């Protein structure tokens with residue numbers, strides 16, 4: 170059996186008929202999704218495609234209107250405690266305990282996760298070191314920068330060594346040096362057989378990191394599979410993505426004839442109202 174067949178037979182995540190509506194707005198329209206274990210999986214899509222809503226339902230943070238989600242074979246909404254013990258989550262707009270230091274936050278997370286104190290200390294020291302936060306470990310989280318917050322959030326999500334790690338836009342607001350550090354940690358983690366599922370709209374990043382992608386648009390999955398298969402004959406994932414989401418040719422800006430014309434009244438006329446001298 171090929172690796173792909175094995176990975177799909179025992180997937181990290183299996184989603185069936187998942188729906189979420191907010192009033193009249195359909196955020197997720199009955200999607201089916203199978204994400205293989207032991208891979209770097211990218212969930213990509215334009216703004217408002219439904220990525221965050223999907224990840225929230227998959228990780229037990231948002232109750233679906235309909236459909237099922239299994240993580241490593243366990244139903245997320247029937248047995249949330251069992252699933253939450255096996256996953257790590259770095260949600261979008263993560264709220265942290267601001268009045269704790271980075272080190273205290275990890276100690277607290279370790280206790281919540283039921284990890285013995287000495288083991289928490291050992292893991293926390295290593296994570297802080299690898300993520301280059303050791304010098305700032307006694308600083309309050311409220312004083313952390315955006316990138317530092319992502320890194321301490323990632324450390325907290327990894328502390329209990331989850332089988333599957335879900336990250337919503339993990340590289341947003343992160344400088345290239347920190348991004349490289351985060352990337353190294355995630356690569357090491359997947360090499361050990363764990364699964365990373367992350368959402369992003371940065372195609373170059375997804376293309377360089379992921380071996381499996383699912384593309385969402387307007388609440389639906391428009392493609393899913395190994396990166397090379399989804400990219401197909403297109404020169405890059407970005408080109409394949411633009412075709413898949415039907416965005417080629419859009420946004421060239423021809424309609425904005427007033428923009429950059431130097432005036433406030435608009436009109437492709439040097440910015441002057443017609444008739445003005």
Ligand code: ATP
Nearest residue numbers: 191194195196214215216217218219220221222223
């Ligand atoms: P982005 O890349 O911009 O973060 P996304 O793919 O993560 O977008 P979602 O945040 O899942 O998209 O949003 C999907 C749709 O659902 C959007 O139209 C959004 O406005 C709507 N939506 C999401 N959350 C809510 C909410 N709590 N109340 C009302 N509408 C919502």
